Amino acid sequence: MDEKAFIFAAQKGDLAAFNQLVRAYQTLVYRTAYRVLGEGASAEDATQDAFISAYKHIREYRGGSFKAWLLRIVTNACYDQLRVKQRRPSASLDAMLIDPDNPAPGADRAAPESPQEFAERQELGETIQRGLATLPPDQRVTLVLADIDGFSYDEVAAATGANVGTVKSRLSRARSALRDFLMTQEELLPSRYRLNNG
Amino acid sequence: MGNGMPDRNNSANEHVWVEERLSAYIDDQLNPLERAQLERHLRDCARCQASLASLRWTVSLVKQAPAPALPRQFTLPLPAATPSTRRAPAFGVGLARLATVVATLLLFAVVTVDLLTRLGGGFAASAPAPAALRAVEPTSVALAPSSADETKRATPTASPERLLAVPPAPIAPTLTSPEVTGGGSAASETPSPKFATQNAVGTRTVQRTQPVSPRASATPTVTIAANAPSAALAGTATQTPEARATATPPTVVEARVQPTAAPLPSRPEVATSPLAVSPLRVAEIGLFFFMVFFGALTVMLWRRR
Structure with missing residues (x-):
């Protein structure tokens, strides 16, 4: 049963079919929410809210990229969570739990990661997460979708409701800002992640 | 410049222009x-x-x-049961309701028939010869001045003055005491359980001093109450095959004085045992339980919907 069949069944009210879609996209959705929101509890809330909202409005889905349609809902849920966090500032970034079986999307891993490499990568992740937290929400969402989730400009534009030109601009500013942040933190990064080593 | 490239003479503007496009350049979006x-x-x-x-x-x-x-699975929780399995089928509720209605109507019809039968049949059973009943009524009262509660607690040891006789049907002659002799005094003076044929309601005393005429045997109210203190009454009773009947038949003691008495034609014992289960009563009870069962089933299925 392919994705379209699950979507069609879910539009008919088949919750089991919708849950198949949830299983297919929950990692992506949670990862995006986590990167945008910076901590697990809010990311869980945003992910759950996004799937509930998607199920409620799945009849409004009119074709196209289901992933982009779903990410649009996720980003809106993240914005809602950010508004909540602005009203009620909570604790800082919590320690990120890394899934050893699910490495970073861009990471090419021919060999298993050693414990030291795993720890260094976790440290890198925490540094990046702190840098993401310095970005405005729009730039953060754009950078997460483009560089972490690996979406194209068109998909990012569809997910954020912006045009491609805006996506380019936001992504450029986001990368520049994050680069500046990382360069200030370079000495704290593991040696293999430093710019001069790159 | 059409593509927005700054003037090369303005180096600062050119650096800004390039810097803004480096990100898109990395992604090959220029x-x-x-x-x-x-x-x-x-x-x-x-x-x-x-x-x-x-x-x-x-x-x-x-x-x-x-x-x-x-951290966890984000699948949405399924309902406890899908509607198709949780809800009772509509036709099931309809059938249960229909069965309840049918059982109720049948019960009503049977009760109506039963009541009509009892009212009409009561006269017919207790007085196939209404004239005889009417004629006997005063005597019955005289014979049983305290018939109401006395007959209720009548036992085989009932005193002679409480002798009542209301057999709607002639009793098959069963000789229970060969030594009992006529006059009715034996049965009444020595009321012994062995002379009594006790049914669920009470006992019935019958003293037969002479052969019962065919007419009397055909009449359900043939039996006669013989009372020792009232010989005249007893005599009257024995002389009147039409006998005496009271409205309360519970206590009957049979005392056949003549073992050789001609057997009376047997009749159904419908009226001799008022609590005997008649087919109508069986139908009433059965229909009642059907009605209750299907009513409860209907309510249960309706709630499950």
């Missing part, structure tokens, strides 16, 4: 003209080359960032 102009600038500008390298490094680091582990 049109060919912009790409050519940017690459031309990069060849001569070490500052922009360094900026490009640091930007690529940033993107590379972001892509190497570890993915957070999924």
Whole structure:
């Protein structure tokens, strides 16, 4: 049963079919929410809210990229969570739990990661997460979708409701800002992640 | 310039222009003209080359960032049961309701028939010869002045003055005491359980001093109450085959004085045992339980919907 069949069944009210879609996209959705929101509890809330909202409005889905349609809902849920966090500032970034079986999307891993490499990568992740937290929400969402989730400009534009030109601009500013942040933190990064080593 | 390329004479503006497009350049999102102009600038500008390298490094680091582990499954909870299994089928409720209605109507019909039978049949059963009943009634009262409660607690040891006789049907002659002799005094004076044929309601005493006429045997109210203290009454009773009947038949003691008495034609014992289960009563009870059962089933199925 392919994705379209699950979507069609879910539009008919088949919750089991919708849950198949949830299983297919929950990692992506949670990862995006986590990167945008910076901590697990809010990311869980945003992910759950996004799937509930998607199920409620799945009849409004009119074709196209289901992933982009779903990410649009996720980003809106993240914005809602950010508004909540602005009203009620909570604790800082919590320690990120890394899934050893699910490495970073861009990471090419021919060999298993050693414990030291795993720890260094976790440290890198925490540094990046702190840098993401310095970005405005729009730039953060754009950078997460483009560089972490690996979406194209068109998909990012569809997910954020912006045009491609805006996506380019936001992504450029986001990368520049994050680069500046990382360069200030370079000495704290593991040696293999430093710019001069790159 | 059509593509927005700044004037080369303005170096600061050119650096800004390149810097703004480095991100798109990394992703190969520039049109060919912009790409050519940017690459031309990069060849001569070490500052922009360094900026490009640091930007690529940033993107590379972001892509190497570890993915957070999924804390839990986000599948939406399914209902306890799907509607098709949780809800009782509509036709099931309809059938249960129909069965309840049918059972109720049948019960009503049977009760009605039963009541009509009892009212009409009561006269017919207790007085196939209404004239005889009417004629006997005063005597019955005289014979049983305290018939109501006395007959209720009548036992085989009932006193002679409580002798009542209301057999709607002639009793088959069963000799229970050969030593009992006529006059009715034996049965009444020595009321012994062995002389009594006790049914669920009470006992019935019958003293037969002479052969019962065919007419009397055909009449349900043939039996006679013989009372020791009232010989005249007893005599009257024995002389009147039509006998005496009271409205309360519970106590009957049979005392046949003549073992050789001609047997009376047997009749159904419908009226001799008022609590005997008649077919109508069985139908009433059965229909009642059917009605209750299907009513409860209907309510249960309706709630499950």
